[in-house]
Amino acid sequence: xxxxxxxxxxxxxxxxxxxxxxxxxxxxxxxxxxxxxxxxxxxxxxxxxxxxxxxxxxxxxxxxxxxxxxxxxxxxxxxxxxxxxxxxxxxxxxxxxxxxxxxxxxxxxxxxxxxxxxxxxxxxxxxxxxxxxxxxxxxxxxxxxxxxxxxxxxxxxxxxxxxxxxxxxxxxxxxxxxxxxxxxxxxxxxxxxxxxxxxxxxxxxxxxxxxxxxxxxxxxxxxxxxxxxxxxxxxxxxxxxxxxxxxxxxxxxxxxxxxxxxxxxxxxxxxxxxxxxxxxxxxxxxxxxxxxxxxxxxxxxxxxxxxxxxxxxxxxxxxxxxxxxxxxxxxxxxxxxxxxxxxxxxxxxxxxxxxxxxxxxxxxxxxxxxxxxxxxxxxxxxxxxxxxxxxxxxxxxxxxxxxxxxxxxxxxxxxxxxxxxxxxxxxxxxxxxxxxxxxxxxxxxxxxxxxxxxxxxxxxxxxxxxxxxxxxxxxxxxxxxxxxx
Amino acid sequence: xxxxxxxxxxxxxxxxxxxxxxxxxxxxxxxxxxxxxxxxxxxxxxxxxxxxxxxxxxxxxxxxxxxxxxxxxxxxxxxxxxxxxxxxxxxxxxxxxxxxxxxxxxxxxxxxxxxxxxxxxxxxxxxxxxxxxxxxxxxxxxxxxxxxxxxxxxxxxxxxxxxxxxxxxxxxxxxxxxxxxxxxxxxxxxxxxxxxxxxxxxxxxxxxxxxxxxxxxxxxxxxxxxxxxxxxxxxxxxxxxxxxxxxxxxxxxxxxxxxxxxxxxxxxxxxxxxxxxxxxxxxxxxxxxxxxxxxxxxxxxxxxxxxxxxxxxxxxxxxxxxxxxxxxxxxxxxxxxxxxxxxxxxxxxxxxxxxxxxxxxxxxxxxxxxxxxxxxxxxxxxxxxxxxxxxxxxxxxxxxxxxxxxxxxxxxxxxxxxxxxxxxxxxxxxxxxxxxxxxxxxxxxxxxxxxxxxxxxxxxxxxxxxxxxxxxxxxxxxxxxxxxx
Ligand SMILES: [K+]
Ligand SMILES: [K+]
Numbered sequence: 025x026x027x028x029x030x031x032x033x034x035x036x037x038x039x040x041x042x043x044x045x046x047x048x049x050x051x052x053x054x055x056x057x058x059x060x061x062x063x064x065x066x067x068x069x070x071x072x073x074x075x076x077x078x079x080x081x082x083x084x085x086x087x088x089x090x091x092x093x094x095x096x097x098x099x100x101x102x103x104x105x106x107x108x109x110x111x112x113x114x115x116x117x118x119x120x121x122x123x124x125x126x127x128x129x130x131x132x133x134x135x136x137x138x139x140x141x142x143x144x145x146x147x148x149x150x151x152x153x154x155x156x157x158x159x160x161x162x163x164x165x166x167x168x169x170x171x172x173x174x175x176x177x178x179x180x181x182x183x184x185x186x187x188x189x190x191x192x193x194x195x196x197x198x199x200x201x202x203x204x205x206x207x208x209x210x211x212x213x214x215x216x217x218x219x220x221x222x223x224x225x226x227x228x229x230x231x232x233x234x235x236x237x238x239x240x241x242x243x244x245x246x247x248x249x250x251x252x253x254x255x256x257x258x259x260x261x262x263x264x265x266x267x268x269x270x271x272x273x274x275x276x277x278x279x280x281x282x283x284x285x286x287x288x289x290x291x292x293x294x295x296x297x298x299x300x301x302x303x304x305x306x307x308x309x310x311x312x313x314x315x316x317x318x319x320x321x322x323x324x325x326x327x328x329x330x331x332x333x334x335x336x337x338x339x340x341x342x343x344x345x346x347x348x349x350x351x352x353x354x355x356x357x358x359x360x361x362x363x364x365x366x367x368x369x370x371x372x373x374x375x376x377x378x379x380x381x382x383x384x385x386x387x388x389x390x391x392x393x394x395x396x397x398x399x400x401x402x403x404x405x406x407x408x409x410x411x412x413x414x415x416x417x418x419x420x421x422x423x424x425x426x427x428x429x430x431x432x433x434x435x436x437x438x439x440x441x442x443x444x445x446x447x448x449x450x451x452x453x454x455x456x457x458x459x460x461x462x463x464x465x466x467x468x469x470x471x472x473x474x475x476x477x478x479x480x481x482x483x484x485x486x487x488x489x490x491x492x493x494x495x496x497x498x499x500x501x502x503x504x505x506x507x508x509x
Numbered sequence: 510x511x512x513x514x515x516x517x518x519x520x521x522x523x524x525x526x527x528x529x530x531x532x533x534x535x536x537x538x539x540x541x542x543x544x545x546x547x548x549x550x551x552x553x554x555x556x557x558x559x560x561x562x563x564x565x566x567x568x569x570x571x572x573x574x575x576x577x578x579x580x581x582x583x584x585x586x587x588x589x590x591x592x593x594x595x596x597x598x599x600x601x602x603x604x605x606x607x608x609x610x611x612x613x614x615x616x617x618x619x620x621x622x623x624x625x626x627x628x629x630x631x632x633x634x635x636x637x638x639x640x641x642x643x644x645x646x647x648x649x650x651x652x653x654x655x656x657x658x659x660x661x662x663x664x665x666x667x668x669x670x671x672x673x674x675x676x677x678x679x680x681x682x683x684x685x686x687x688x689x690x691x692x693x694x695x696x697x698x699x700x701x702x703x704x705x706x707x708x709x710x711x712x713x714x715x716x717x718x719x720x721x722x723x724x725x726x727x728x729x730x731x732x733x734x735x736x737x738x739x740x741x742x743x744x745x746x747x748x749x750x751x752x753x754x755x756x757x758x759x760x761x762x763x764x765x766x767x768x769x770x771x772x773x774x775x776x777x778x779x780x781x782x783x784x785x786x787x788x789x790x791x792x793x794x795x796x797x798x799x800x801x802x803x804x805x806x807x808x809x810x811x812x813x814x815x816x817x818x819x820x821x822x823x824x825x826x827x828x829x830x831x832x833x834x835x836x837x838x839x840x841x842x843x844x845x846x847x848x849x850x851x852x853x854x855x856x857x858x859x860x861x862x863x864x865x866x867x868x869x870x871x872x873x874x875x876x877x878x879x880x881x882x883x884x885x886x887x888x889x890x891x892x893x894x895x896x897x898x899x900x901x902x903x904x905x906x907x908x909x910x911x912x913x914x915x916x917x918x919x920x921x922x923x924x925x926x927x928x929x930x931x932x933x934x935x936x937x938x939x940x941x942x943x944x945x946x947x948x949x950x951x952x953x954x955x956x957x958x959x960x961x962x963x964x965x966x967x968x969x970x971x972x973x974x975x976x977x978x979x980x981x982x983x984x985x986x987x988x989x990x991x992x993x994x
Contacts, residue, residue, distance in 0.1 A: 091885075092883065095882070177882065178881075178882060178885055179882065315926075354928070355925050355929075355930055355931050355934075356922065356925035356926045356928075359921075359922065359925050359931060360922065360925075363918065363922065386911050389904070389907070389908060389911065390908050390911045390912050390915070392904075392908070393904070393905060393908035393909075393912075393981065394981070394984070394985050394988045394990065394991075395988075395990055396663075396901075396905070397580070397662065397663060397664065397981055397985050398577065398985065398988070398990045398991050399990070400576075400663055415900075416881075419874070419877075419878070420878060420881070422874070422907045422911075423874060423875050423877070423878035424878075425911070426871055426874065426875045426907075426910070427875050427878075429914065430875070433848065436844075437841065437844065437845060437848065440840050440841035440844050440845075441800075441841045443839070443841075444840075445840055446840050446844060446932055446949075447931055447932065449840075464931075496878065496879070496882055499879070500879050500882050500883065503879045503880075503883065505879065505880055505883045505884070506879075506883050
């Protein structure tokens with residue numbers, strides 16, 4: 025039996041830091057004198073004390089963490105933090121169940137952006153700030169997870185994410201220590217956040233709106249401070265800003281990191297995944313614009329293009345903002361959006377889903393099979409960006425895809441079993457597992473996850489967590505082999 | 510550029526034999542003096558002449574067929590025969606389009622059993638005989654395809670189907686020559702058909718009904734001579750007979766072949782796939798019975814069990830008979846049935862879908878990934894029934910699964926694009942690709958494929974053919990490598 029204790033010390037430290045971030049909504053509440061002012065001191069006290077207790081509990085057994093501890097740590101971080109993140113919501117919003125509060129916090133910290141709350145504009149500003157800040161913090165965690173931790177653990181072939189960055193990455197490895205990588209990634213993330221914040225302000229948002237929606241844009245999170253999401257602004261300028269920053273945030277942050285260290289954007293232009301990402305999105309916008317024009321959904325090309333571009337980028341990057349109820353478009357359109365959300369995001373971004381590079385590898389692996397059928401004795405290696413892909417990495421990616429499919433089907437059957445109709449069940453799972461936010465049916469862009477029963481909410485919560493931790497990090501904890509010495 | 514000609518000679522021979530089978534409905538029409546009597550002589554003449562022409566065209570270039578020719582041959586057989594199989598329908602049914610007639614014939618020959626016809630009971634007996642006979646003939650073809658040809662071509666890891674049969678198969682290979690294997694398989698098939706025929710008659714069907722429904726039972730085809738399918742009989746005895754023979758026909762016929770040669774059933778009891786098959790079906794029947802009882806769908810346990818057992822076996826084995834409109838059951842139930850239809854049939858049967866043995870292998874492959882995460886340096890071989898599975902076979906199976914998923918998603922998007930709503934689109938594709946027959950929505954057990962547009966019917970037809978030929982046999986023809994010398 026492995027010991028939990030060394031991991032708990034680190035978790036305790038993270039929980040204490042998380043408590044500190046609650047000072048931000050507290051400051052908003054204090055300065056604005058809003059009704060939720062007294063929701064934070066209790067939350068901060070409980071969170072900090074719990075973190076301290078965890079730290080003290082684990083301190084004695086503290087040792088250098090081994091890779092295997094990583095599975096436990098990341099799983100604990102993303103399942104435990106929502107408990108504390110839920111506290112301000114529980115303390116302020118009367119009648120909110122723990123199930124719903126945990127869902128909301130987990131949805132934030134996994135940058136899913138699905139909500140169980142309605143009447144967002146009637147909530148105190150500080151509560152919305154906290155919701156959005158959790159998304160921003162979640163994004164910070166995900167960057168480190170995706171670029172530094174998962175590749176180390178070899179989850180779902182994510183070794184690939186590093187190795188496949190062509191050009192500069194070849195002769196210059198990512199700063200080995202996770203802490204240093206984290207600092208680099210976060211600097212980029214903060215610079216992007218600042219630019220986004222100012223751009224939103226310039227485009228006409230209030231300072232507070234600019235802050236909150238910046239938080240949920242660069243993290244591809246998708247929470248908004250309004251029930252109507254970005255529809256509340258009805259501003260092409262704001263939508264343009266959102267689109268640009270969603271696009272930028274969907275790229276592998278390791279590329280930015282290298283570009284910054286090298287003072288050169290060459291690696292970015294040359295990256296296969298990034299190129300396919302832009303090409304795919306451009307094709308989807310063009311195609312869907314034509315489709316909606318043909319169906320005369322909007323009166324002219326300008327409006328059609330505006331709504332298509334915004335929603336394609338928002339859903340494909342798994343952000344989840346909406347300005348229109350695109351579930352009302354002819355059914356091909358919303359389904360195409362959900363389909364894109366499964367694989368469009370680049371690895372090493374804060375987006376969800378299978379990731380583009382895995383999808384490319386899967387396609388190549390299917391292609392190889394055709395060659396093999398014609399030339400049974402030929403050895404056909406699979407290459408990506410010029411380099412051959414290791415057979416183990418390929419098998420990991422294939423296994424990822426299998427488990428992804430199995431979780432999708434299994435969770436959908438659970439939701440059906442619990443009484444949901446098929447479209448809501450399937451898209452709620454799809455959207456949760458891909459960390460997108462909106463689905464279709466009850467959980468469509470005009471709805472929320474509120475109508476779901478507690479059981480259904482938990483299924484979606486688990487799907488969000490599984491998707492965020494790339495399935496294996498959390499599922500491996502349920503194998504006997506993991507716990508054996 | 511490869512030459513088509515040597516394959517055409519063989520195809521011509523098969524087409525001529527196919528013409529001969531039309532004598533059966535002709536005999537029924539003649540003896541019964543039905544209205545379609547004059548539909549067959551033209552069809553026979555055209556079919557036979559075309560076959561002869563193909564034979565003569567290819568005869569000069571005749572040579573020993575190479576494995577690669579197999580792809581072309583099986584693809585041609587299943588795409589060309591429906592053209593001729595459609596003729597009697599076109600000649601007799603006024604206003605029937607070629608699209609619909611081809612769909613109906615392809616649906617028969619692929620043992621899918623989806624129909625575009627309504628008012629089946631008002632059709633002349635001989636037309637229904639012909640529809641059902643095509644299913645029976647299709648089943649004969651599929652057995653040879655699945656047991657002898659696909660493993661030879663290495664499609665989708667189907668080498669596995671042979672190698673994994675434990676016990677007797679180890680020391681005694683299947684009769685090497687395809688022709689001899691075919692004779693053996695067909696003998697078993699005919700014995701099963703005869704038993705089924707007599708059992709239906711004893712259970713109360715007319716001779717003609719017993720013949721037609723035997724044709725579509727042992728082939729897991731699912732065509733019926735009545736719009737209400739097996740609901741028309743409303744007889745527990747008939748349903749029991751159908752259930753038993755569907756169950757028996759869902760097992761790998763290679764096992765029967767070996768049992769017959771060895772005069773021993775030991776191989777059958779010991780086969781991993783067959784055991785899982787029965788266990789899975791038993792569990793599904795038990796589980797679904799409880800579920801329907803809990804939802805009080807039927808007044809008592811007896812009726813619930815009767816309808817559950819029949820529909821679980823019918824849909825999971827991809828047969829597609831129905832006695833009740835199970836689409837009206839709470840949504841979990843029909844979706845579970847469709848889910849089962851994706852993978853329950855054993856390889857080497859006339860059933861469709863992924864096949865149980867592939868699914869087992871996929872599960873083991875995902876399992877291995879968990880072990881690998883915990884012990885990154887361990888070499889973990891995948892075994893099935895005691896023997897290690899070759900890495901190439903595993904990769905072929907994984908590639909099969911990827912292409913299966915891609916075709917499912919791609920065809921669904923096409924149907925959505927053409928204007929269908931999501932449930933009909935998805936389940937029409939699922940049901941076609943798995944060669945099941947009924948889906949949900951418009952194409953549910955109470956409906957037909959008639960409301961679909963020509964384009965939509967073609968998408969489903971292609972899905973049926975792709976599913977039947979295990980995707981790769983037909984898709985490989987669209988690669989450049991195949992046609993290179
Ligand atoms: K999101
Ligand atoms: K069928």
